[in-house]
Amino acid sequence: MSLRGIASLTYWADDVVAATAWYTEFLGSGPTFTRPGPDGRLSYAAFDLDERTRLAIAARTAAPFSAAFEPGGVIGNWWVDDLDAVLERLASMGAKEYIPLTPHGPVVSAAVVDPFGNVVGLVSDQHPAADFRRGAPPWNA
Missing domain, CATH: 3.10.180.10 (2,3-Dihydroxybiphenyl 1,2-Dioxygenase, domain 1)
Structure with missing residues (x-):
């Protein structure tokens, strides 16, 4: 068993629509996959950065209960x-x-x-x- 590289990093956001727009502007292209939440609003967006690495933006409400939302950690x-x-x-x-x-x-x-x-x-x-x-x-x- 070995780690082969990062498949994806997930960033959390209260407003996935705003975060997706921000990262679309920064990266120069939009997400390659999106998913609405139960309320119909965007709850997940994924940007394929290369053939192996994805940056995901997910609704903070979907984060694990113990997730830390202040900057820090890894x-x-x-x-x-x-x-x-x-x-x-x-x-x-x-x-x-x-x-x-x-x-x-x-x-x-x-x-x-x-x-x-x-x-x-x-x-x-x-x-x-x-x-x-x-x-x-x-x-x-």
Whole structure:
């Protein structure tokens, strides 16, 4: 048994319609799958980011009882090439800094909180603050 990669990350929102519109604007394309809830309003939207990874927006009312809704805990990091540009775009769309740019040897990471309270982690091996003198990251070995 082994983990092969992230299949999907689920972000929770009180207003799935607004969150879906926000992520459609940010990602540049709409969801590939949607599902209405019992009240007929959109309760789930999924964005296929590549052939294996999906970002899902789900109604907060469908979350497990013990789910934490405040930023914190596990942070899923998305690979990006131009970390500064992505951070600038997210900020222009109302996201707030959660973790500032932080070098980690050959990569640099940062995280923001979207307008719906979800932490969006970002990581890049292309950022000028990455320390390439350490060689290739171990996952490329």
